[in-house]
Amino acid sequence: MKRILIVLGSLVGVAALLLGGGFLWLWNDAEISTVGEEDFANELAIPPLAKSRVAEDGTRVFDLRMRKGTKEFRAGRPTPTWGFNQSYLGPTLRAERGEKVRVRVRNGLDETSSVHWHGMHLPARMDGGPHQPVRAGATWTPHWKVDQPASTLWYHPHPHGKTEKHVQRGLAGMFLLDDEKTRKLALPKRYGVDDLPLIVQDVKFDGDRFDHGHAMMRNVGFLGDRTMVNGTLSPHRTVKDERVRLRLLNASTARSYHFGFDDDRDFTLVGTDGGLLERPDRMNRVKLSPGERAEIVVRMRPGERTVLRGYSGAVGGDSFQRRFSGDDDSFDVLQLRAARTLRSSPPVPGELGELEVPKGENPARKRRFTLRMGQINGKAMDMKRVDATVTRGTEEVWTVKNEDMPHNFHVHDVQFRVLEIDGKRPTGTLRGPKDTVFIPAGSTAKLAMRFEGPSDPKTPYMFHCHLLYHEDLGMMGQFTVVEPGEKAARVPGAGGGHTHHH
DSSP states (O other): OHHHHHHHHHHHHHHHHHHHHHHHHHHHHHHOTTTOOOOOOOEEOOOBOOEEOOOOSSSSSEEEEEEEEEEEETTTTTEEEEEEEEBBBBBBEEETOOOOEEEEEOOOOOSSSEEEEEEEEOOGGGGGSSTSOOOOOEEEEEEEEEEEEEEEEEOOOOOOTTHHHHHTTOEEEEEEEOOHHTTTTOOOOBBBEEEEEEEEEEEEETTTTTOOOOOTTTOOOOOOOOOEETTEESSSEEEEEEEEHHHHEESSSSEEEEEEEETOOOOEEEEETEEEEEEEEOOOOOOETTTTTEEEEEEEEOOOOEEEEEEOOSSSSSSSHHTTTTTTTTTEEEEEEEEEEEOOOOOSOOOOOOSOOOOOOSSSSSEEEEETTTTTTOOOOOTTTTOOOEEEEEEEEEEEEEEOOOOOEESSSBBBEEEEEBOOOOOOGGGBBBEEEEEOTOOOOOOEEEOOOOTTTTSEEEEEOHHHHHHTTOOOOEEEOOOTTOOOOHHHHHHHOSSSOO
């Protein structure tokens, strides 16, 4: 018996060592850094502005085609990709406030997808969520009137249960809105010159192909070991102006970024998801979770170089959460190279305009949402269940509590005002109009929003976590906008895709 106990004790000890060693290996292997390792040898690609035509009724018409392709991210090594109108990513759509737009979306893939206009205020049946699937070979033609401030929006697929995979393969692009008020402001505004779109993604390669696998313990979803901007690995950009506007889009599926520069220089935050702030804000770090945008203006000096860096500290939480959600990681993202002589730029204006988001002073209704992995308010997504019915023309205050791990919260159709995070007034990017907000584990956000419609009791909008793995697991709900006194109708499931939609 003594020998048996000794042997058993030895086996338990060996197992404990193996488990401890395995965890230590996972722990050490989880931290990633490309700081100092990028050579910035590749010229940053700038997504082309999408061609458009104006129809007889004055509608601006765009054409987008989802297609397969290949792209050499690394010389001589073609990688299979998806894109809009090109091999990877898509063109930048641009429209004016007050303009009618129509987009002919053709699906040239061999599987059903969709195109969601992230941050856009538009009718529910034009939203491009999971209720508007576009089958392989089919065409979908949403149309709407642009009725919101100048802002940096984007478009990406939203097929139920497959969004992460479709975005990772390359289906994403920017949608920029302009307006008369913003055009008069002294901000950098020459696209691709002193106004640069930056679509930031993390990637990992398995040979010549993308590796989309989730490493062990990475409950936030896919975390890559490199970053690229506009589909360019190790990018640099030569700028010839004293001030440069960077439109930052976190198009990663799970990774949050803590952006700053390698020399810790200050920059000026001028805009967030839904448009410009009331007043610019000086800072040297800006946090963006998946789906969030920020517009910053950085001042350059002749002949200098500076690196846009993703620092650790974007997520927070305990040491375990930080390590396995990518919070300890750091990346050299983009090198800016100033020409020897620079065109002078006016200083950023001290006033940028009023926010067109409610203040939450007299909400018609208050709602509470709890976030836990794969569920909102204890329920997983059901395409036929309407979780909230809101009345057109009313304001509501939504209180969103995160009960377990890193999550964010995106609401379709509206831009909202962040009233509080854990009872405190918002700062930085949380001061601007938002459609997506990061909510740290254990934190609570209070959001004010107004639902302008149009009403549609049969077609819902979505609210969900924009960590796309979480969304695909069912961490999503639905709401419909109805007229006063009207009730939500039975929502059809997602059984069929569109063949044509006019």
